[in-house]
Amino acid sequence: MSGGVDSSVAAALLKEAGHDIVGATLKLWGGASDSGCCSVSDVDDARRVAHSLGIDHHIFNYTSEFEAAVVKPFVQDHAAGLTPNPCIECNRVIKFDLLFERAERLGFDAVATGHHALVEEWRGRPTLTRSVDPLKDQSYVLGYLQGPTIAKLMLPLGGMTKEEVRRHAERLELRTWNKPDSQDVCFIEASRGREEFLGQRIELTTAEIYDRVTDAVVGQVPAAELVTVGQRRGIAPGMDGERRYVAKVDLRSRRIEVDKIDKIMIERLTLRPDSLNFAYEPLSDGERISLQWSAHGRPVSATFHDGHVPWLELDVPARPVAAGQSVIFYDAESGRHVLGAAQVGL
Numbered sequence: 001m002s003g004g005v006d007s008s009v010a011a012a013l014l015k016e017a018g019h020d021i022v023g024a025t026l027k028l029w030g031g032a033s034d035s036g037c038c039s040v041s042d043v044d045d046a047r048r049v050a051h052s053l054g055i056d057h058h059i060f061n062y063t064s065e066f067e068a069a070v071v072k073p074f075v076q077d078h079a080a081g082l083t084p085n086p087c088i089e090c091n092r093v094i095k096f097d098l099l100f101e102r103a104e105r106l107g108f109d110a111v112a113t114g115h116h117a118l119v120e121e122w123r124g125r126p127t128l129t130r131s132v133d134p135l136k137d138q139s140y141v142l143g144y145l146q147g148p149t150i151a152k153l154m155l156p157l158g159g160m161t162k163e164e165v166r167r168h169a170e171r172l173e174l175r176t177w178n179k180p181d182s183q184d185v186c187f188i189e190a191s192r193g194r195e196e197f198l199g200q201r202i203e204l205t206t207a208e209i210y211d212r213v214t215d216a217v218v219g220q221v222p223a224a225e226l227v228t229v230g231q232r233r234g235i236a237p238g239m240d241g242e243r244r245y246v247a248k249v250d251l252r253s254r255r256i257e258v259d260k261i262d263k264i265m266i267e268r269l270t271l272r273p274d275s276l277n278f279a280y281e282p283l284s285d286g287e288r289i290s291l292q293w294s295a296h297g298r299p300v301s302a303t304f305h306d307g308h309v310p311w312l313e314l315d316v317p318a319r320p321v322a323a324g325q326s327v328i329f330y331d332a333e334s335g336r337h338v339l340g341a342a343q344v345g346l
Contacts, residue, residue: 001023001024001025001046001048001049001050001057002025002026002042002114002182003025003041003043003044003045003046003049003176003179004042004045004176004179004181005044005114005166005169005174005176005177005178005179005181006114006115006116006165006311007046007113007114007221008049008114008169008174008176009114009156009157009165009168009169009172009174010112010113010114010155010157011023011049011050011053011055011112012049012053012116012169012172012174013156013157013168014112014154014156015053015054015055016194018130021055021112022055022056022057022058022087022108022296023046023049023050023053023055023056023058023132024057024058024060024099025043025044025046025047025058025059025060026056026060026062026094026095026099027059027060027062027063028057028060028062028063028066028070028090028094028187029063029066029071029186029187030067030109032281034237034289042331043059044262045175045176045179047051047059048175049174049175049176050187050259051138051263052173052174052175054112054128060099060102062094062098065093065094065098066090066094066187068084068089069089069090069093069102070089070093070094070187071086071187073089074086074089075198075202077324078198078225078226079202079204079225081225081250081251081323081326081346082322082323082324082346083251083322083325084324085141085294085324085325085326086185086187087141087185088140088141088143088144088191088326090142091141091145092145093145094233096111096115096142096145096149096153096206098197099111100149100152100209101310103152104152104199109152110152110153110154111152111153111154112153112154112155112156113153113154113155113196114135114144114156114157115138115141115157116131116137116138117129117130117131117137117138117139117142117158117163118130118131118132118153118155118158118159119153119154119155119158119335121151121289122337124231125151125280126147126150126151126153127150127202127279127337127338128142128143128145128150128153128337128338129158129336129337130156130330130335130336131159132159132160132161133160133161133162135162135296136150136162137296138163138295139328139338140292140294140296140297140326140328141295142328142338143160143326143328143340143341144277144340144341145279145338146277146278146280147279152281159203166219166341167336168208191345192224195223195226198223198225198226199223199301201277202225204222204223204224204225204226205223205224205225205251205254206220206221206222206223206224206254207220207221207224207249207250207251207254207255207256208220208254208255208256209221209235209256209257209258210251210255210256210257210258211238211244211258211259212247212257212258212259212263213240213244213259213260214238214239218236218238218258220234221234221256224249224251224254224256225251225295227246227249228246228249228322228323229243229246229247229248229249229257229264229319229320229321229322230246230264230319230322231244231245231246232244235258238258239258242254242258242260243261243278244258244259245258245259245260245261245264245319246258246264247263247264247320248258252296260325261319264319265317265318265319265320265322266314266317266318266319266320266321267313267314267317268311268312268313268314269293269302269311269312269314269321269327269344270309270310270311270344270346271309271311271327271340271342271343271344271345272296272343272344272345273308273309273310273314273319275341275342275343276310276340276342277340277342278339278340278344279337279338279339279340280295282306282340283306283329283339283340284306285304285305285306285307286303286304286305287303287332288301288302288304288332289301289302289303289304289329289330289332289339290304290328290329290330290332290335291327291328291329291332292311292327292328292330293321293326293327293328293344294325295324299330300314300315300316300318300336301314301315301316301332302314302315303315304329305342309345310342315324322344323344323345323346324343324344325343325344326341326342326343326344327341327342327343327344328340329341329342
């Protein structure tokens with residue numbers, strides 16, 4: 001129970017359905033936080049909702065594990081020129097690894113969360129599946145889950161829209177019924193941002209912006225670690241009035257290259273071999289799949305190619321994807337069922 005409306009309603013609906021449930025809130029971040037699901041007020045909201053439902057509530061402290069498995073890699077990846085997704089790592093390592101291990105040790109049959117996704121029988125086994133609400137679908141951030149975990153996972157909200165969730169919360173008189181959704185990385189204060197957070201931990205790299213079209217330096221950035229390929233925001237148009245997009249970020253040479261959109265499009269994605277993860281069996285060479293590489297990105301059709309360095313052949317050219325980003329694999333037929341995941345390589 002994160003203290004938000006989704007996990008509150010998930011707990012309430014499971015109790016209404018007759019399940020014997022216990023609320024668990026994870027204390028993950030020991031530093032300052034004014035956003036996400038790590039603030040003191042969020043923990044207090046979770047505790048009060050559990051009390052109103054008449055269920056036991058526990059707080060599990062995973063601050064050291066969170067620092068080691070999520071925060072430290074987040075900083076290291078930026079220093080190496082990668083673009084990590086800390087929410088995916090938190091789900092993979094903390095919520096759906098350590099928490100599941102503890103639940104099993106304590107004798108619980110299942111773990112339920114308020115994520116907007118479904119667990120459906122598909123091809124004879126429980127499979128992580130997209131939510132019915134495409135605007136709130138969270139199957140992307142759960143894409144690294146494997147079969148044994150999925151079999152013990154309950155997702156009560158996957159068949160509901162966000163509006164329906166809030167109506168349930170209001171009907172049940174839950175204090176979180178109109179609470180806004182969290183939007184930011186929970187361990188970074190929204191009032192300060194990534195640049196200040198990273199700047200306190202690593203030396204940030206100033207870099208010049210080089211326009212490939214005009215062969216001229218057109219600007220400078222104070223933190224190249226925060227710039228990603230394909231980015232348009234913060235990049236001024238060229239002298240010809242056309243938009244420019246980031247084509248390359250080179251921390252070592254302190255250089256960011258920008259170009260026109262048609263010049264930076266890609267037709268393939270290289271994957272990190274050590275990051276390949278499948279819900280059940282591995283994808284076969286030449287298998288057709290559907291892809292998604294951001295939380296609410298548009299699905300893209302592709303072909304998976306196995307080998308020493310696996311890669312994806314895109315059906316349609318796309319903007320470049322930053323190294324370190326996660327790509328989630330879905331079945332090609334419906335594009336709903338999660339098959340696995342991997343990270344984009346350099």
